[in-house]
Amino acid sequence: MTAEIICVGTEILLGNIVNTNAAYLSERLASLGISVFFETTVGDNPKRVEEVIRQGLKRSDILILSGGLGPTKDDLTKEIAAKACGQELVEDAEALRRLKEYFAATKRPMTENNLKQALVPENCTVLYNDNGTAPGMVIHEKNGKEVILLPGPPSELIPMFHLQAEPILKKLGSEALFSKVVKIDCMGESAVETEILDLIENQSNPTVAPYAKLGEVHLRVTANANTEEEAEKLVEPMVKELRKRFGHKIYTEKEDVTLEEVLVEALDRKKYTIAAAESCTAGMFVGRLVNVPGASNVLNESFITYSNEAKMKYLGVREETLKEFGAVSEETARQMAEGVAKAAKADVGVGITGLAGPGGETKEKKAGLVYIGVTVGQKTKVQKCQLRGNRQKVREVAVSKAMTMVRLALEEE
Amino acid sequence: MTAEIICVGTEILLGNIVNTNAAYLSERLASLGISVFFETTVGDNPKRVEEVIRQGLKRSDILILSGGLGPTKDDLTKEIAAKACGQELVEDAEALRRLKEYFAATKRPMTENNLKQALVPENCTVLYNDNGTAPGMVIHEKNGKEVILLPGPPSELIPMFHLQAEPILKKLGSEALFSKVVKIDCMGESAVETEILDLIENQSNPTVAPYAKLGEVHLRVTANANTEEEAEKLVEPMVKELRKRFGHKIYTEKEDVTLEEVLVEALDRKKYTIAAAESCTAGMFVGRLVNVPGASNVLNESFITYSNEAKMKYLGVREETLKEFGAVSEETARQMAEGVAKAAKADVGVGITGLAGPGGETKEKKAGLVYIGVTVGQKTKVQKCQLRGNRQKVREVAVSKAMTMVRLALEEE
Numbered sequence: 001m002t003a004e005i006i007c008v009g010t011e012i013l014l015g016n017i018v019n020t021n022a023a024y025l026s027e028r029l030a031s032l033g034i035s036v037f038f039e040t041t042v043g044d045n046p047k048r049v050e051e052v053i054r055q056g057l058k059r060s061d062i063l064i065l066s067g068g069l070g071p072t073k074d075d076l077t078k079e080i081a082a083k084a085c086g087q088e089l090v091e092d093a094e095a096l097r098r099l100k101e102y103f104a105a106t107k108r109p110m111t112e113n114n115l116k117q118a119l120v121p122e123n124c125t126v127l128y129n130d131n132g133t134a135p136g137m138v139i140h141e142k143n144g145k146e147v148i149l150l151p152g153p154p155s156e157l158i159p160m161f162h163l164q165a166e167p168i169l170k171k172l173g174s175e176a177l178f179s180k181v182v183k184i185d186c187m188g189e190s191a192v193e194t195e196i197l198d199l200i201e202n203q204s205n206p207t208v209a210p211y212a213k214l215g216e217v218h219l220r221v222t223a224n225a226n227t228e229e230e231a232e233k234l235v236e237p238m239v240k241e242l243r244k245r246f247g248h249k250i251y252t253e254k255e256d257v258t259l260e261e262v263l264v265e266a267l268d269r270k271k272y273t274i275a276a277a278e279s280c281t282a283g284m285f286v287g288r289l290v291n292v293p294g295a296s297n298v299l300n301e302s303f304i305t306y307s308n309e310a311k312m313k314y315l316g317v318r319e320e321t322l323k324e325f326g327a328v329s330e331e332t333a334r335q336m337a338e339g340v341a342k343a344a345k346a347d348v349g350v351g352i353t354g355l356a357g358p359g360g361e362t363k364e365k366k367a368g369l370v371y372i373g374v375t376v377g378q379k380t381k382v383q384k385c386q387l388r389g390n391r392q393k394v395r396e397v398a399v400s401k402a403m404t405m406v407r408l409a410l411e412e413e
Numbered sequence: 414m415t416a417e418i419i420c421v422g423t424e425i426l427l428g429n430i431v432n433t434n435a436a437y438l439s440e441r442l443a444s445l446g447i448s449v450f451f452e453t454t455v456g457d458n459p460k461r462v463e464e465v466i467r468q469g470l471k472r473s474d475i476l477i478l479s480g481g482l483g484p485t486k487d488d489l490t491k492e493i494a495a496k497a498c499g500q501e502l503v504e505d506a507e508a509l510r511r512l513k514e515y516f517a518a519t520k521r522p523m524t525e526n527n528l529k530q531a532l533v534p535e536n537c538t539v540l541y542n543d544n545g546t547a548p549g550m551v552i553h554e555k556n557g558k559e560v561i562l563l564p565g566p567p568s569e570l571i572p573m574f575h576l577q578a579e580p581i582l583k584k585l586g587s588e589a590l591f592s593k594v595v596k597i598d599c600m601g602e603s604a605v606e607t608e609i610l611d612l613i614e615n616q617s618n619p620t621v622a623p624y625a626k627l628g629e630v631h632l633r634v635t636a637n638a639n640t641e642e643e644a645e646k647l648v649e650p651m652v653k654e655l656r657k658r659f660g661h662k663i664y665t666e667k668e669d670v671t672l673e674e675v676l677v678e679a680l681d682r683k684k685y686t687i688a689a690a691e692s693c694t695a696g697m698f699v700g701r702l703v704n705v706p707g708a709s710n711v712l713n714e715s716f717i718t719y720s721n722e723a724k725m726k727y728l729g730v731r732e733e734t735l736k737e738f739g740a741v742s743e744e745t746a747r748q749m750a751e752g753v754a755k756a757a758k759a760d761v762g763v764g765i766t767g768l769a770g771p772g773g774e775t776k777e778k779k780a781g782l783v784y785i786g787v788t789v790g791q792k793t794k795v796q797k798c799q800l801r802g803n804r805q806k807v808r809e810v811a812v813s814k815a816m817t818m819v820r821l822a823l824e825e826e
Contacts (some may be wrong), residue, residue, distance in 0.1 A: 003508060011450075012435075012436075012439070012441055012452070013439055013450070013452060014434075014440065014443045014448045014449075014624075015436045015438070015439030015440025015441070015443060015621070015624075016624050017436070017444075017625075018431060018436040018439075018623065019431075019432060019434075019435065019436065020431055022425075022428075022432065022454070023425075023428045023431040023432065024428065025428070026425070026426055026427055026428030027427065027428025027429070028428070030427075032425045036426045036427075037426070037456060037458070037461055038426075038453060038454070038455055038465075039425070039426060039453065039454035039455075040448070040451060040452065040454075040460070041435070041451070041452035041453075042451055042452075043449070043450060044560060048450055048451070052451075065436065068500050083804050090497070094577075155803075161502050166465055172706060194422060198808055206823075209427065211427075211428075212429065212430075236591070241515055276717075278696070280703070281703075282696070282699045282700050282701065282702070282703035282712075282715075283695070283697060283698070283699040283700035283703075283715065284697075284700040284719065285696070285698020286695045286696040286717050287694065287695050287696035287697040287700050287808075288615075289695070290693070290694075290695035290696075290719070290769075290808075291804065293770075293804060295695075295719070296719060296720070299717075299719045299720075300718065300720035300723050301717060301718055301719060301720060301722075301723035302695075302696065302715070302716075302717035302719075302723060303714065303715075303716060303725070304689075304696065304699050304712075304714060304715035304716070304717070305714055306703070306708070306709060306712050306714060306715075307712075307713035307714060308715075309713060310714035310757075314714070328732075347772070356703075359706060374663075381625060386758055390568075391704070391706060392704060395703075397699075406551070
C-alpha cells in the first residue's frame with residue numbers, strides 16, 4: 001500500500017512555518033508499513049490543489065491532505081477533494097451539533113461562514129475534532145482509494161490522525177501491523193547501525209529501522225501478519241535481540257516517553273533530588289528536565305555558574321583547581337558536581353563545563369570540549385566529550401549526554 | 414518568475430528528519446520576489462526523481478533541488494537532472510582539485526566513489542562547497558530554465574544558496590530586488606497585522622509580509638526596480654513608516670540579529686551584568702541568553718529556584734509573601750527579581766514564576782499564568798501574562814516576554 005502526503009497552505013510555501021506535519025505523518029505511516037513515495041506542498045490555489053490531488057489519485061492508494069479545512073474563503077481543500085472524487089457535499093448532523101456546542105461553550109457568536117465546516121462529502125467517515133472546530137474525514141473514493149483530510153494545526157492533526165485515522169488505515173491493509181520502538185541514548189547513529197548491520201540487511205519481517213534524534217537513536221521494529229497479535233509475536237524476538245545487544249543503552253521501550261521523563265521517574269522512585277551547576281549549558285539541562293510536569297518532586301534548586309567566581313562562591317570549586325587546570329577541566333567538573341550536591345543538599349549533583357565556541361580555543365582545548373561530572377551518593381564520575389557542531393548543537397548534545405550519565409549512574413547504584 | 418523546490422531523500426519520506434531546507438529556501442525565494450507554487454519531496458528512487466524533475470521543468474522557470482549529491486550509490490540527483498536537461502557529465506578541474514585538497518587536509522584516504530563528485534553537467538555554473546565535499550551547481554537548461562542543485566545538509570545548503578545561488582537568481586530576474594526586515598518582539602501577529610492592514614492591502618511595490626516567529630513578528634519589506642539601489646530607495650520610506658508605527662516595539666532591523674543578541678549588546682554597552690531567578694522556566698531564559706558567544710561579558714551567575722525554600726534562601730523572598738500571595742504572584746516575581754540582582758550583585762535582575770501546567774491550577778490561577786519581574790537599578794516592573802499553549806510553549810513564550818521586558822527597561826533607563 002502506498003500513500004502520498006499533500007500539505008495545503010501558502011504559509012508553508014512562503015517559508016512562514018516549517019512543515020512538521022509532513023515529518024510526523026511520514027514517521028507514523030512508516031510505522032504502519034505504508035510506503036510514502038511523494039510529499040507535495042501546494043498553496044491555497046484551487047487549480048493547483050486539484051492538479052496535485054488528481055495526480056495523487058493516479059499514482060497512490062491513499063492520499064493524506066493537511067490544511068485548508070477552516071471556515072475562511074481560502075479554506076478549499078474539502079471542496080476540491082470532494083470534486084476530484086466526484087462527490088457532493090452534504091451536512092453532517094453530528095458535525096453541526098459539535099460546531100454549535102463549541103461556539104456556545106466559548107461564548108463566541110458563530111458567524112455564517114463557520115457553517116461550511118459541518119459539510120462533508122457524501123461517502124466518507126467523519127473524524128470529529130476534539131481540539132478545534134474543523135472536522136477531518138476519510139473520503140471513500142469510487143475506485144477504492146482513500147482520501148484523508150486533516151486540519152493543519154499540529155495540535156489538531158496529531159491526535160486526530162493517531163486516534164482516529166490510524167485505526168482505519170490499519171484495517172485497510174490486508175495484513176495487520178505491529179511496531180515497537182527501542183530508544184537508545186548513548187550511541188551515535190552509525191555506531192548503532194554497525195551493531196545491527198546483519199539485522200538490517202537480512203530483514204524482511206520484522207524490519208528494523210533506525211531514526212536519529214538529538215543525542216539519541218530510536219530503533220523501530222515493525223512486523224506484519226494476519227492479526228495484530230501474530231505481528232506482535234514476530235516483533236518480540238527482535239526486540240529481545242536488541243535488548244541483548246544494547247542492554248542498558250536502551251533507556252525506554254515506550255513510544256511517548258522521553259529521556260527526561262525516565263530521569264525524573266528514576267529519581268522520584270528513589271526519592272532523590274537532583275541539582276545542577278551549569279556553565280556552558282547555562283540552564284539548558286534543568287530547563288529540559290522541567291519539561292516533565294512532575295519535576296518539582298525531584299528538583300528544588302540549581303545554579304548557573306558562568307564565571308569562575310560563581311563556581312567558587314556557590315560550589316566551592318577551589319581557586320587552585322581553576323588556576324592549574326582551568327574552568328574547562330575534569331577537576332572543575334568534578335568539584336562542580338560534588339559542590340552543587342552539597343550546596344543544594346541534593347542526592348544527585350551534575351556539573352557541566354565546556355567550550356561551546358566560537359572563540360576561546362587554545363592548543364589543547366578546542367571548541368566542543370565539554371566535561372560533565374555526575375555525583376550520586378559518594379561516587380563521582382566525569383566524562384570528557386569532544387562534541388561537533390555549532391555553539392547551539394554542542395550545548396544541546398552536552399545536555400543529552402549529561403542526562404544519559406545521570407540515568408546510568410542511578411541504574412548502577 | 415516561478416520556482417519549484419524539490420527535496421530528494423528517503424530519510425525525509427520516512428519522517429527521519431524534518432525538512433527545514435524547504436522552509437529556508439521558501440523564505441529566501443519569497444524575499445527575492447520569486448513565487449513558489451509547489452514543493453515536492455521524493456525518495457532516492459531514479460524513476461520517481463526523474464518524473465518530478467520533468468514535471469517541474471514543464472510548469473516552473475526555476476527548479477531548486479536539495480540532496481542526493483554525495484558519493485554513495487544512492488546519490489543520483491545530479492545524474493538524473495543532467496539527463497532530464499539533456500546534458501552529459503564532464504569532469505570539473507577545480508572541483509577535483511578541491512576534492513583532493515579536502516581529503517589531504519583531513520588525512521583520510523579518498524575512495525574511488527568520491528571522484529564522481531567532481532563531475533558536472535556540460536552547461537552549468539559550479540557552486541563550490543566550502544563546508545563539505547559535494548559541489549552544487551546551476552544547470553542552464555536549453556529552454557532557458559535553470560536547475561539548481563544543492564547539497565542536503567543545511568550547514569552546506571544554507572551558505573551555498575545564500576552566497577552563491579542568490580546572486581545568480583537576482584541576475585535572472587529582469588528587475589533588481591531589495592528587501593529589509595523589521596523585527597518586532599512585543600506584539601502578536603494579528604495585532605501587528607491590524608496596525609498595517611492598509612499597507613498590506615494597498616501594496617504593490619514595495620510589499621510588506623508578516624512572518625510569525627516564536628514570540629516575535631518579522632515584517633519583510635520588498636521592492637523591485639531596475640537597479641538594486643532604486644529598489645532600496647523604494648523600501649526606505651516603507652521602513653520609515655513601520656518605524657513610525659511600531660517605534661520601540663522594533664528590536665532590530667538587521668537580518669541575522671536575534672533578540673538575545675540585542676540584549677547582550679545593550680547590557681555590554683552599559684557595562685551591566687544580568688542575573689536571573691527562574692522558577693517555571695527553570696534555566697531557559699539564561700540558556701537562551703548564552704546562545705550569544707559574548708554572554709560571559711554580562712553574565713556571571715544565575716539561580717534556578719524551583720522550590721519555595723530556594724526562593725527564600727537565595728533570593729530573600731519573604732515567607733509571608735509566599736503564604737499570602739503564593740509563589741505565582743506579582744509580589745513573588747518582584748522579590749525574585751530584586752533578590753537575584755542583590756545576591757548576584759548584578760545591575761539587572763529577572764524573576765520568572767508561573768504555572769506552566771498541566772495540573773496545579775486553582776480557580777484564580779490557570780495554567781499559563783506567568784509573572785515576570787525585571788529590576789534595573791532601583792526600578793522594578795512586574796508583568797502578568799496569561800499565556801496559551803502546552804507546557805513547553807508557555808515556558809518558551811515566557812522567556813521571550815522576559816527578554817522584551819529587559820530590552821525595554823534598558824531603553825527606558
